[in-house]
Amino acid sequence: MATLSTTSLTPNPTTPYFADDREWITAYLTIHVLTKNSMAYAFVLWTAFAAVVVLYAAFHLTGIRGGWLGALWSKWALRRRTWRKKHALKLAQQRGQPHSQPLPLPSNAQILTLTFLVCATLAVSFVGPDYFAPGSNLLNVHNTTSVLVARATTLDLSALTKYQPAYTIRKAWWTSGNRTGVIAFALFPLCVLLALKRPPFAILSLPFVLHIHFDKLAWLHKWIGRLIWFCSAMHVALWSVQLILEHRPSTGKIVYTYAWGYTNFIYGWIAFGVMTLLVFSSFRPIRRLHYEIFYGLHVLLVPLTLIFSALHHPPVWWWCWGALAVWVGERAWRFVWWLNTNGYLDAILGPAPTKTLAQPPVRAPLPPEQLEMARLGSPLSPHPLLHQSYPNSPASHAMRLGADIALARSAKLSFGASGRYVPPAGFAHAELLPGRTIRLRLITPGYLPWAPGQHFLVQCPAISRLTTHPFTNATICDQEAPNEEGRELVFLIRAKNGWTKHLWDAVATMIARGQNHTPGVQLPVNTIAPPRGVLLRTFVDGPCGSAARARWGEYSTVLLIAGGSGVSFALSVLQFMTLCMSGRDGQYLGGKKGGWGQPSFKTKRVRFVWLVREFGHIQWCATLLRRCMTMIPAPELQVDIFVTNIKARPKQQPQPALHRVPSDNDVLAPPAPRFARQTHLSPNERPASVASVDSDYESDPESCVDLSYYTGEFHEENGELGHEEHVLDLTNFEGDDDTAMPGETQFNQSVKREGRLRRAASQRAAGLLKSKKKKRDSRNDHYPPMQAQGSSVRLVDRNPSDDMSLNFAQEQRRDTLHPIHTDVDTLSPAKSPTSALPYSPISPLSMQSPHSTLVPSSSTSTLQGFSDSPTPTHNPKRSSEVSMSVPGPSGASGHVMTRTLSNASQMSAWSEAGSLAALISEVDVPRSKSGEHIKLELDEQEMQDVGLLAEHARPGKPKLDRILADEVQQAKGAIVVGCCGPVTLNAVVRKIIAAQIDPGRIRRGDMSGYITLISEDFDY
Structure with missing residues (x-):
């Protein structure tokens, strides 16, 4: 062994001499x-x-989940902050700069993780000796x-x-x-x-x-x-x-x-x-x-x-x-997966057997005078048996859901086979929508499964041959769908800068030139051209996204909150939950195993909250939302749409109670939240004109809508996140373009007016049914109802709320057989075409489930409704008669009356005059990048769905804390909140969840105090 030296040694070793x-x-x-x-x-x-x-x-x-300790951790870890320089919004407005989101900061959990990571890295980089002598180790170091x-x-x-x-x-x-x-x-x-x-x-x-x-x-x-x-x-x-x-x-x-x-x-x-x-x-x-x-x-x-x-x-x-x-x-694996997904491996291995793409007959776009929103009265549902009316009680809900589940299991309910145009495999059907949004619908040539809420990397060679861009898919992968439409991908892409702007320009240019596909690209043999929009060769890579790990069915209540185009994430999850609650097994829908009736599935209620900038933006996903609401009625499913772009109006003195018309805060589609108003008109009251429905908004401290943003009561310095806030923070992602197409403003007003009229009609119907119930109870209060049971008759106790949900169609027929004339004002389009609309009183169940609406009828149709104006008008040159049977206050009779509709435009009867014509016309429309005129094209079925959804779209910013508190109070177990939207919305949702997590309630065995957040807030 070498001898040991005790002399002080230099840390710099000596290098021997080399001449070179x-x-x-x-x-x-x-x-x-x-x-x-x-x-x-x-x-x-x-x-x-x-x-x-x-x-x-x-x-x-x-x-x-960690019990109450886990809840305590989540209560702190969820919170996230954003930062914005003081007076930045005012300076940007003065300089004409576009809106920009505040600077997002990490959540508390991310900050803690990052702190630990940085400290650990610094520790292993600088703590302790740097150089270990040969043969030594961490445990034996001099x-x-x-x-x-x-x-x-x-x-x-x-x-x-x-x-x-x-x-x-x-x-x-x-x-x-x-x-x-x-x-x-x-x-x-x-x-x-x-x-x-x-x-x-x-x-x-x-x-x-x-x-x-x-x-x-x-x-x-x-x-x-x-x-x-x-x-x-x-x-x-x-x-x-x-x-x-x-x-x-x-x-x-x-x-x-x-x-x-x-x-x-x-x-x-x-x-x-x-x-x-x-x-x-x-x-x-x-x-x-x-x-x-x-x-x-x-x-x-x-x-x-x-x-x-x-x-x-x-x-x-x-x-x-x-x-x-x-x-x-990983790159090589993704490339092989990409080849298989986009159909290139079929040339080598041979095409795999696929289901038949059922292509419905292609209909030419209708002229604007033939387009109209759906009317009230009959179901649009492809499965009308799912929507029979049952008494509104816990037992009746179970009976209704049991019938729905039995039908769902036998029919394998699916969102496939919708009857819409199906693009050829490998080609995306691109359509221009309001809000400078492109909707891409695509079915991949190769089999591609995904989980609800996941995103894909999209590549369009016509836009860029090399780069891909991430977009969240708005649909689910239904492995048991009747055809390949169950694997349809839907992307909602708002035009910003860069690739999305180029995509918008390319689609707009092709539409303006009358082209239905990318020039120079050969379509598959026997491909049917789309009736509107264009076909783009499109490749996808994926799926990606941590939403695949979510166990949505393990929670009692699922609350989905989306902002702007973030609705893609929420809509995908909503479809998944809708089918699971209809009896389908989630393992065949891209999610976890379980469905209604299975022990592992605990969800009893889903609430969908969407913050959107304009009323017309609900067209983005009106059809998919309508189909979800068709399958699951309220209160199991509640849809709330809040439109943030409204103008402040001066406050007015409140009207007398007898003549007060419900405001937008009053008439949110049932089931109303615990905090919403419960004001109803008496059937003996004379309904005000439709023009008064368009009255000024009123702020109600008990409402779930916050109008202080628009009345000047909101103090920017004291915003929810501690800095100046803008209403666009909740709906617009960074760079979203709010430039309106010509006619789009009129379209927004049409949808807005439609929603108000529908909510008013629904509320009047609820008032009528309530009045009928009271009158029947007053006649029968001394005679308990009897129910036949076998050959005997027994007395039963009637739930007072049971009569609220009687099948209104049967009641309607009874009223028609025994008409009694009553004093009802006649209709008149006195102030605007929208002031003369027939409406049908519908049952509370129908109000809660918007599938109870009519498809557009012919020029002569029988509708149930009220009058909304005191003076009739008639144009003998261009008119059609519409018969209406109006139930009288007694609830046992009705008054048959006739109204006159202008035939200038059926749509005009539902919206501002000529709004659709202005939207589609080529006069004074913007030009594409190459100079051609561009226009928006509307689908007839989609317009019906927009009309149906309009009842659920109300102006104002929602009070998300009250909405969540309402769900916590109703929940029978743990709650999951799915959120996708701008960073500010994400931060607000995190704040309200953290505030309402209750570890004490969990310690007492009440799991409604536990709230889980599953958010889609990635930033590539």
């Missing part, structure tokens, strides 16, 4: 290398990371540079290795530089793992691990990348100091001058330069404004960084080669 400069610098840098034992810090970091993953995976797989560790004399040391320090060095410029470099190397695989999107290479997204995808790991990926750059920068800086301070003994020159002759040194500078460009190109402003540049640089610079880093320091290059292997493997 390159040999000398090679020997110098080789000697200044950490020993293998000094790499222990990197393994400590990975061990800690693996422990956290295993612990988190155990909680995920077992479904343990923390001094004055003790020489003995070496075995039998070791066969190379000529250079023997010059390495044989003692532990605590700190030196070169030791600290080497240590930070090693930590940077160790972080490479972790950074790449957090960026992968497709399992099995994306290990963390595997169901038996964390089942968390890139959308939730992207922020960690970015910060790990910045930590790698920081450690690399420290490595460069510390080594630069070392090379400047040391001199070559034979020449006296600083070592830095010789380092440039060492090839690995040059590789290191190249790697650091490439990494610096990579990191700075990923900053938010560049990524937002130049996404294509950011994406291209990422794909190019990531492998270059790994390759040059590996060449820079071969002793630890296996960290780099491992990260590169995983990255290349």
